[in-house]
Amino acid sequence: xxxxxxxxxxxxxxxxxxxxxxxxxxxxxxxxxxxxxxxxxxxxxxxxxxxxxxxxxxxxxxxxxxxxxxxxxxxxxxxxxxxxxxxxxxxxxxxxxxxxxxxxxxxxxxxxxxxxxxxxxxxxxxxxxxxxxxxxxxxxxxxxxxxxxxxxxxxxxxxxxxxxxxxxxxx
Amino acid sequence: xxxxxxxxxxxxxxxxxxxxxxxxxxxxxxxxxxxxxxxxxxxxxxxxxxxxxxxxxxxxxxxxxxxxxxxxxxxxxxxxxxxxxxxxxxxxxxxxxxxxxxxxxxxxxxxxxxxxxxxxxxxxxxxxxxxxxxxxxxxxxxxxxxxxxxxxxxxxxxxxxxxxxxxxxxxxxxxxxxxxxxxxxxxxxxxxxxxxxxxxxxxxxxxxxxxxxxxxxxxxxxxxxxxxxxxxxxxxxxxxxxxxxxxxxxxxxxxxxxxxxxxxxxxxxxxxxxxxxxxxxxxxxxxxxxxxxxxxxxxxxxxxxxxxxxxxxxxxxxxxxxxxxxxxxxxxxxxxxxxxxxxxxxxxxxxxxxxxxxxxxxxxxxxxxxxxxxxxxxxxxxxxxxxxxxxxxxxxxxxxxxxxxxxxxxxxxxxxxxxxxxxxxxxxxxxxxxxxxxxxxxxxxxxxxxxx
Numbered sequence: 280x281x282x283x284x285x286x287x288x289x290x291x292x293x294x295x296x297x298x299x300x301x302x303x304x305x306x307x308x309x310x311x312x313x314x315x316x317x318x319x320x321x322x323x324x325x326x327x328x329x330x331x332x333x334x335x336x337x338x339x340x341x342x343x344x345x346x347x348x349x350x351x352x353x354x355x356x357x358x359x360x361x362x363x364x365x366x367x368x369x370x371x372x373x374x375x376x377x378x379x380x381x382x383x384x385x386x387x388x389x390x391x392x393x394x395x396x397x398x399x400x401x402x403x404x405x406x407x408x409x410x411x412x413x414x415x416x417x418x419x420x421x422x423x424x425x426x427x428x429x430x431x432x433x434x435x436x437x438x439x440x441x442x443x444x445x446x447x448x449x450x
Numbered sequence: 451x452x453x454x455x456x457x458x459x460x461x462x463x464x465x466x467x468x469x470x471x472x473x474x475x476x477x478x479x480x481x482x483x484x485x486x487x488x489x490x491x492x493x494x495x496x497x498x499x500x501x502x503x504x505x506x507x508x509x510x511x512x513x514x515x516x517x518x519x520x521x522x523x524x525x526x527x528x529x530x531x532x533x534x535x536x537x538x539x540x541x542x543x544x545x546x547x548x549x550x551x552x553x554x555x556x557x558x559x560x561x562x563x564x565x566x567x568x569x570x571x572x573x574x575x576x577x578x579x580x581x582x583x584x585x586x587x588x589x590x591x592x593x594x595x596x597x598x599x600x601x602x603x604x605x606x607x608x609x610x611x612x613x614x615x616x617x618x619x620x621x622x623x624x625x626x627x628x629x630x631x632x633x634x635x636x637x638x639x640x641x642x643x644x645x646x647x648x649x650x651x652x653x654x655x656x657x658x659x660x661x662x663x664x665x666x667x668x669x670x671x672x673x674x675x676x677x678x679x680x681x682x683x684x685x686x687x688x689x690x691x692x693x694x695x696x697x698x699x700x701x702x703x704x705x706x707x708x709x710x711x712x713x714x715x716x717x718x719x720x721x722x723x724x725x726x727x728x729x730x731x732x733x734x735x736x737x738x739x740x741x742x743x744x745x746x747x748x749x750x751x752x753x754x755x756x757x758x759x760x761x762x763x764x765x766x767x768x769x770x771x772x773x774x775x776x777x778x779x780x781x782x783x784x785x786x787x788x789x790x791x792x793x794x795x796x797x798x799x800x801x802x803x804x805x806x807x808x809x810x811x812x813x814x815x816x817x818x819x820x821x822x823x824x825x826x827x828x829x830x831x832x833x834x835x836x837x838x839x840x841x842x843x844x845x846x847x848x849x850x851x852x853x854x855x856x857x858x859x860x861x862x863x864x865x866x867x868x869x870x871x872x873x874x875x876x877x878x879x880x881x882x883x884x885x886x887x888x889x890x891x892x893x894x895x896x897x898x899x900x901x902x
Contacts, residue, residue, distance in 0.1 A: 325684075340689070342812070344800065345823065346823060346824050347819075347823065351684050351686070353689060355680060355681075355684055356673075357827055363676060367834045367835070442648040445825075445829065447830050
């Protein structure tokens with residue numbers, strides 16, 4: 280379910296309409312940027328995984344540590360904590376701005392739906408410091424329109440193995 | 451030119467009192483420089499594990515007192531530590547984190563070295579002064595004078611002379627023993643990658659937090675509350691379950707932290723916190739299938755009595771002053787890298803218990819994610835504390851920091867150390883400052899002596 284093989288990119292078919300997926304990813308990014316974390320959580324399926332590897336090309340989240348690896352239960356706890364007034368690492372809150380671009384689509388592996396690959400740039404500002412994150416998103420999406428849901432989201436940071444200060448706001 | 455001109459031994463000595471320390475110990479770059487030369491460049495420090503260099507030619511790079519080193523298994527099987535520096539123009543020779551090689555070659559002018567650091571060849575070996583001799587042992591990647599592997603854990607001292615490793619480690623070697631003893635096959639192996647986290651704060655803050663039984667209930671309240679409210683019927687592949695159980699354990703009441711955990715300290719700044727877990731998945735309890743399988747594997751290899759003895763060792767974090775903290779029950783080691791007076795990087799590694807069920811290591815990884823993950827729901831609040839202490843200490847409004855909790859009630863320990871009557875005693879901080887005084891004042895005897 281998590282092991283989406285990396286292969287040489289193929290020239291995409293001009294017939295594929297990316298717009299519904301692009302709209303979905305932009306909507307997801309807005310929910311995160313604007314702090315609607317409960318609504319973000321509602322985008323995930325009941326057995327979803329959310330994964331931020333700690334190594335480039337990390338094969339799985341079970342035999343190697345991850346910056347974040349949440350099954351649905353832990354993702355619910357992560358999101359609940361974000362709204363707790365005693366979350367000291369978010370006092371003051373981060374402000375974020377995400378840009379999601381370069382979408383491509385392929386049949387899903389490891390489950391139903393489609394795999395959508397994209398690039399993101401995330402700027403995080405908190406307490407006089409601005410951090411820049413960039414990398415690739417891989418979403419496995421099922422359903423269409425309002426019923427579109429995230430079954431898997433993998434976030435590959437270009438600096439995933441750098442020494443980093445705490446990562447609190449989800450990518 | 452000496453960077454440190456202002457601190458006489460007398461001044462340094464006055465900065466550490468029995469129950470309080472001066473704030474400049476955490477904030478002054480000159481103190482930091484002295485700590486690098488007098489503590490990190492003389493003490494025994496942990497650099498890695500033998501399973502990282504199983505075969506001749508295997509190496510990994512490390513950093514001690516900010517100096518780049520390469521730790522290598524030489525052709526003769528010996529483990530050596532070399533200054534990662536070319537004898538020619540000083541360039542760092544080995545650029546990869548780890549690898550296997552039959553020689554080291556500098557990328558600048560191609561000087562090559564044997565695995566023991568001796569110079570092997572110099573291109574354009576002509577035109578040098580008459581006394582230039584490639585066989586001169588000083589024309590080499592210089593060896594670190596003292597390297598010691600204790601049952602696979604590699605420590606080194608950059609100083610040729612000083613306290614012996616056995617005196618340094620003392621009774622605390624039992625924490626390292628405990629990690630290895632828990633492997634049914636009697637062997638452990640580094641695995642599972644590495645976490646690197648950083649904070650804007652002094653290196654000492656990290657060690658001072660790890661045995662602090664008074665902070666979880668307060669600092670980690672957001673993750674405790676979120677975990678307590680979590681419904682257990684939401685899907686988990688096992689990862690979230692381990693994480694949420696751990697966060698709930700942090701929510702034990704103060705009376706529990708105070709009376710049922712335990713804090714023990716030993717000479718040279720070392721200490722360990724007792725275990726505080728009663729959760730069936732987080733300790734070796736027999737109503738969990740993975741632990742049952744593990745227990746069976748242990749008894750098959752070690753017998754019932756020895757297995758019971760091992761399982762009854764219940765330690766949480768063990769701190770080896772000045773640069774390492776470990777936890778035997780979840781097979782984890784953290785290595786502290788001071789970068790500057792208010793910048794620190796910590797590397798966290800996991801170990802696999804050979805002969806244990808595969809699920810044990812998956813639990814180790816899940817546990818590392820929640821306790822030491824850079825995106826953990828727990829660690830992120832600790833990092834915030836370190837950053838805030840640094841911001842607070844930039845003020846000289848209060849000149850002194852209190853380290854006096856438990857001061858009047860600490861007790862001797864049968865193994866020659868000193869333990870807190872209550873688990874929230876700051877005896878382990880006072881103990882680290884006894885060691886600090888010993889190293890900083892250049893008195894090895896003082897480093898060994900405990901004044902709690």
